[in-house]
Amino acid sequence: EPEVTQTPSHQVTQMGQEVILRCVPISNHLYFYWYRQILGQKVEFLVSFYNNEISEKSEIFDDQFSVERPDGSNFTLKIRSTKLEDSAMYFCASSEFTVVAFGSGTRLTVV
Amino acid sequence: AQSVTQLDSQVPVFEEAPVELRCNYSSSVSVYLFWYVQYPNQGLQLLLKYLSGSTLVKGINGFEAEFNKSQTSFHLRKPSVHISDTAEYFCAVKETSGSRLTFGEGTQLTVNP
Numbered sequence A: 001e002p003e004v005t006q007t008p009s010h011q012v013t014q015m016g017q018e019v020i021l022r023c024v025p026i027s028n029h030l031y032f033y034w035y036r037q038i039l040g041q042k043v044e045f046l047v048s049f050y051n052n053e054i055s056e057k058s059e060i061f062d063d064q065f066s067v068e069r070p071d072g073s074n075f076t077l078k079i080r081s082t083k084l085e086d087s088a089m090y091f092c093a094s095s096e097f098t099v100v101a102f103g104s105g106t107r108l109t110v111v
Numbered sequence B: 001a002q003s004v005t006q007l008d009s010q011v012p013v014f015e016e017a018p019v020e021l022r023c024n025y026s027s028s029v030s031v032y033l034f035w036y037v038q039y040p041n042q043g044l045q046l047l048l049k050y051l052s053g054s055t056l057v058k059g060i061n062g063f064e065a066e067f068n069k070s071q072t073s074f075h076l077r078k079p080s081v082h083i084s085d086t087a088e089y090f091c092a093v094k095e096t097s098g099s100r101l102t103f104g105e106g107t108q109l110t111v112n113p
Helices: none
Strands: A005-007 A010-013 A018-023 A031-037 A041-049 A053-057 A065-070 A073-077 A089-096 A100-102 A106-110 B003-006 B012-013 B019-021 B024-025 B031-038 B044-050 B055-057 B064-069 B073-078 B087-095 B107-112
Touching: A005 A089, A010 A018, A018 A089, A031 A100, A041 A065, A073 B024, A100 B044, A106 B019, A106 B087, B003 B055, B003 B087, B012 B019, B019 B107, B024 B031, B024 B044, B024 B087, B031 B064, B031 B073, B044 B055, B044 B073, B073 B087
Parallel strands: A010 A106, B012 B107
Antiparallel strands: A005 A018, A018 A073, A031 A041, A031 A089, A041 A053, A065 A073, A089 A100, A089 A106, B003 B024, B019 B073, B024 B073, B031 B044, B031 B087, B055 B064, B064 B073, B087 B107
């Protein structure tokens, strides 16, 4: 069964550093997403991406975040200058239309 | 804007007992409803979905859920649980015209021998 693949599974970065989280969505999917889950909290929507542009973003997704689909298969989330509060599990997801499939997540720890 | 409330943060049950995990949602427009499961150190796996049609939907691993529009609920049930069902369960809602999923706080189901 096709799946969303995320790399790396764990990443530790120093506060103020830039970090890029990578994802390979399911190949025939048209919509791509990033969600995050701070430890002990609910899963929160960050951004959705369709037809090479952001289609919706949450209030969390401020100027320090950006997304890109650099080629036909990858989808990335960049955090420009990480803060301690960015520590969370970041989930990439994709969908053909309605049903969203999630990756296993990247656990980001900002120290 | 939509919201989801999962009424129980933790549900302990014994193996082979029935279980119900409760979910209520709020939205001013039509929605799709989902249940996802998260096993320890893993991602979110779709259990089942309600898009339209029959209000009783069946999912993987013997789970089912019933959409009740008048009570704005989408409770998850299983008649007999196994140890392997121990996981966190998330209810989620998506507006039919929107792209974002809104999740509830999650319910930790613990099945004891």
